Every structure is written in C-alpha cells, then in structure tokens.
Amino acid sequence: MIIDFTAAAYLSIAFWASGSLLGIAARGNSIMKNAATGLNLGGSIIMIAFIAMYWSALERPPLRTLGETRLWYAALIPLVGLLVEQRWNISWLKYYCMALAGFFLSINLMHPEVFDKALMPALQSPWFIPHVVVYLVGYVLLAASSVAGWHNILLTWRKKNTLQNDAIGHYLALLGFVFLTFGLVFGALWAKDAWGNYWSWDPKETWAFIAWLIYLGYLHASSWKVRRLNLQWYLALAFLVLLVSWFGVNYLPTAANSVHTYQQS
Amino acid sequence: MAPHHRKWFQAPWEFREAALMAIMTAAFGFAIQYALGGQGITLPAWPLNGVILTLLALATTALGLSFRNRPPVQWLGGIPLGLSLILSLAVLSFIGGMVPQGAEGNPAAVRLGLYSIFSSWPFALTVALFLVNLGLSLVWKTVPFSPKNLQFILFHAGFWIALACGIFGSSDLQRLIVPVYEGRSTSRGLVSGGGREVRDLPFSVKLHDFSIEEYPPQLMFYDPESDRFIMAGTQAVTEVRKGTTISWKGTRVEVTEFMDSAMPGPDGIPITAPPSAGIPYAKVRITGSGEQPDTWLSTGGPGMRPYVAGIESQILIMVPGSPKSYRSAVTIQAEGGRSLEAALEVNKPVNFEGWKIYQMGYDEESGRFSTLSLIEAIRDPWLPGVYLGFFMILAGNTLFFWNGIKRSGVEA
C-alpha cells in the first residue's frame, strides 16, 4: 500500500498558507489568531500523521533517505516557530518556518521517491532512530537560528533590531547545538557497534564535526565581547556549513568513500 | 572585537595574537610535515602514551595554578585562543572533508599531508595546543570548586578526556580481520589496513554456521535497448509475493505462485529446496499486451541460470532482494580455556576478554550461499576513557539545555 503523499503535502501546505494569511489578517483579534495557530498546527499534524502511516507501511522508520528526512523537517520546523511564539512572544519566525517547510515538501513533490522497505543491516540498530531524530531536531533549531540571524541583520540595517530578537537567535543556536552534540555522540556510540570504530573521519563524520565546531565557535564568540551584528552574521552563515554536513556531503569529491551518507534515490 | 587602538602584542593579548598563534601552529606543523617528506606523526604506544598524557595534564595544572594571574598564561587559557583554535581545527577538518583522504594526488599536497590530514603534524600540534588551552580554562574553573561551574566543567573536562584518550589511545588500537569458513576454526587475523600482515589472536573462532536472510526479490522490467531497469512506472519497489501484481503500458503481470527457496525439478518445474541450496522462483501470469502462457521467473544463483520473460521489447526479471541480516554462529575459545557460544550479527558485537568481536562481512559473490564469514576482532583499551568523556559532554549539555530553556528573553 502506498499512501497518497501528494494529497497530504498539498493539504499541509494549504493549512500553513491559510493559517499564515489568517494570522497576518488577524492583527489584534484573538479569536482569529487562535484559529490561525490551529491551522498552522494542523499543517504539521497532517505531516506527522502521514509520517506515522508511512512508517507503518514501510515497516521501518522513514529516516533512510534524504527525502524521508525532509518529511520530518517539514513537520517539525513550523512547530519551532510556534514554540518561539508561545515562549518569547515573537511571531515573525513562524512564517519563515512554514515557508521553509513548504519548500521542503515541494522538493519531495517534484522528486517522488521510491517506496522501498529494505533497510541495510548496519541501519538496523536501536541507535538509528535517536541518532537521526536528534540530528533532525538540531537542524530544525539551527535553521531557525539562521533565519533569526538574517532577520536581525535586516532589522539592524533598518535600525529596528532589539536585544530580544538577538536573544531568540542565540537560544535557538544554543538549543540546536545541544542536539547537535547529542547527535554526534550518539553517532559515535552507534558507529562503535556497527563498524567497530567510534570515529573514523568518514566524510559525513568530518563534516558533522566541522559543523559542530562552527557552532561551538559561535558559543565562545558570544560569551566574549564580539559585536552583536557580527554574531548575527555568524549565525546566518553558519547554517551553510550545516547544510553541507546534512546533504551537501553527498555531492563532494570525498563522498565516494563514505559509509553513511543518506541513500539517494 | 579587539579595541582598535591597541597595538600588536600590547597587553592584554586578544584575538589578533590568538589568530596569529593558531596560524603559526598550523604553519609550523605543515613545515615539519613537508620537511619529513610527508611522514605524518606516529604516536607512541602504551606505556609511553600514558606517561606523556599524564605529564601534559600535570604540567597544565601546575602552570594554571602557579601562574594564574600572569597575563600571557591567562591568554593561553582564554577564549580568544580557544576560539581561534576551534576555527583552525574546523579549517583543517575542512581540508579533510574536501580532499579524499588516503587517496593519491598532487605530490606537493601529499607531502604537506593534505591527503592524510588527521594524522598530520599541523593537526596534531593544533590539537595539542587545544588541550593546553582547554586544560587551563578547566583548572581555573575547577579550583576553587563552585557548583555553578559544574556545567562548564562537565563539558570541557568531557571534551578534554574524550579527545585526549581518543588520540593518545589510537596507537593501542588493534583491529584484526578474521576470515573463517563454515566448520573450520582459526586464531589468526589480518591487520586491518596493514596489507597482508597476519597476527595471532589470544583466542580461536570456530564458525558453525553462516546464514543470510534476504528481503523478498523484486520484479523489474529491463530495457536492453537503453540498458536500464524500469520499475514498472510505479514509485514502489515491487516485492514479489503470491498475488503481487504490476501493470505497465498495457501489460499486467500477476504472481500466481511464489517459492522462497527452490530448485529446478527434472521437468524444469521448480521444487522446494532448503535455503542453503535453493533460490527464489515465481510463477507469473502475463495478460494484456505481450500476453503469453504462464511462466516461471527466478533470480538465478550459482550454477542456476535466471528465468526471465520477454515482453515485447522488454524483459521481465526478478532480482534478488538485498540482504536483511546475516549472522555467524560461532564458538570463541580462549587459550586459557574460557569459551563462549555466540551469534555474531551486524550491530551486535560480542565482548570477549577485552576484545569486541564483530560480524563484518562475507563472500559477496556467493551471496546467500557464502560459507565464508568475515569476522573482526577489535581491542581498544582506551575506550572507557573516551566513553567517560562522551557521557560527561552529554551530562554538561543536558545542564546547558536546561539552563537554556529556563532563561527567557534578553541575556544578562
């Protein structure tokens, strides 16, 4: 059985889009605002339900291919935007987040993947799910921190930035870094079981390490007297390194000898 | 930002001097590497590595405690240098992430160590300085101890321990590949990456049985014209089972019978056979365009040709499923007498007398008929240190996370 991805994706995008429009139109109206939040949440819930059904149809977690991880990304990133709105009363982030999520679903709509239940033996491990999910959450938070970085740069140019805005980018990066660290260590523990070495400087590992160092650098820069605007640039651009580690690795000259890039299909 | 009116090397030192130090360290490392003709660094094995590491830790502690108020020492253990080294390490790793490691290439680049960056002098020297910087900051945050520094200590000490044990312990790592055939026993292994070098193990491995479980085979169309496989126009891999149907361009294929493991009988009709000898067979009914009498398909195997069906210009084939799991039933017997029965499987290594024993591979040409199992035996005495470091990093990060979500809004 194959569940209809196209329908689910369009439905999610429609929920996010209508929720966004309603949110913008709402202004001060709290009923409309709640309805908008409901629609935005609904879009993610549809994706989560789709992932759950897809998981059961595949008889394995849908985390093996890049396209499969994009589904999680699309489901989770709007939730980060909504969480930031709840927690810090900042609502601009969620619009970027939903736009990104829609973008990821569009990639999947344009490149339908093969429905394949096979999971190679090395991936059959209790570490598989925690490792990949923790990384996904880290990517989601850091993507949001990069969005915050760009947004804050624009606001600074227009002399409208606030300390609060910078703080949001900072906390997203901090939380994202924590998940990245967990992902890295879980990966090492898993590699020991699967390949015998917790670290072998495989291209994927090397890039994950570079990305981790870059965010480590951010944290140290931010605890020193580095200018606020420079920190926002750092956050905005650091995500590019993370993108390489996430899927750019597959296209590098070193990728041929990697044992754990996502499968491309 | 360094205040702009401060001159180079005017106290207190900051980012400029730190960046210079990081660059000089790497440059010095590249110079040594080049002068040695591309020979990377070889770390000493036990006990010398233990001695060096202990001395490094003691020297860092003594330096940190005795000269904690001297500006140059403060700089050596401060954030500007730490940040510069973090970025320098990122740049060196970037080389390792772009240049295929272990490959051949431009002789000058090889001589500089760009093709083996992680065992190169610049990398090693940067890591050494890194350990000093990190160690000093750790000493200062630990003595005198205050609970509010716990998060910092867990992170930084964890990283120090993991990095130090990982790097200094790498020279004590032993990795041996042990090929063994069904019914045989061996106590010798090939040194991993060591060409044909053979070493004796302190135990023997006897292989009773090697078995592979495969995913169901798949139906595909093969187009000889373009030499391509076509997945019948659907976006699903078609697993062959009784009742599976695929339709494509007016042709409908239905699997009416499926045998997991069979052999051709005397009249060519397959009969069930044990998994060690048989291959999958499927009987298909083809209707619509290309209609023909019911026919048998098989994946083929050693000494057995595949059965396929021609449908117009295409060929309907059945390809074997990929391996789902493989395992070796073994008895591991120590020289001293202790023995262990185990089923080795990917992701499920077994511990034996300080070694970890892994299912590594098999004879892929024979696929599920392989009677050869490749087992790997690994001894890594420093692993507990590395894991201690990992768990401290995770513990520190958990506190970090907790403090991160507790605080809200503008920082102090």
Ligand code: HEM
């Ligand atoms: C494991 C990940 C790491 C995290 C999360 C982390 C985080 C931090 C934080 C939050 C501070 C500021 C502490 C404060 O001001 O109270 C700090 C300081 C510092 N970090 Fe790290 N760090 C990490 C790894 C490293 C590494 C690998 C180095 C090696 C170069 C390093 C070197 C330093 C130094 C030298 C300081 C200044 C210490 C001081 O102010 O006395 N850190 N780190």
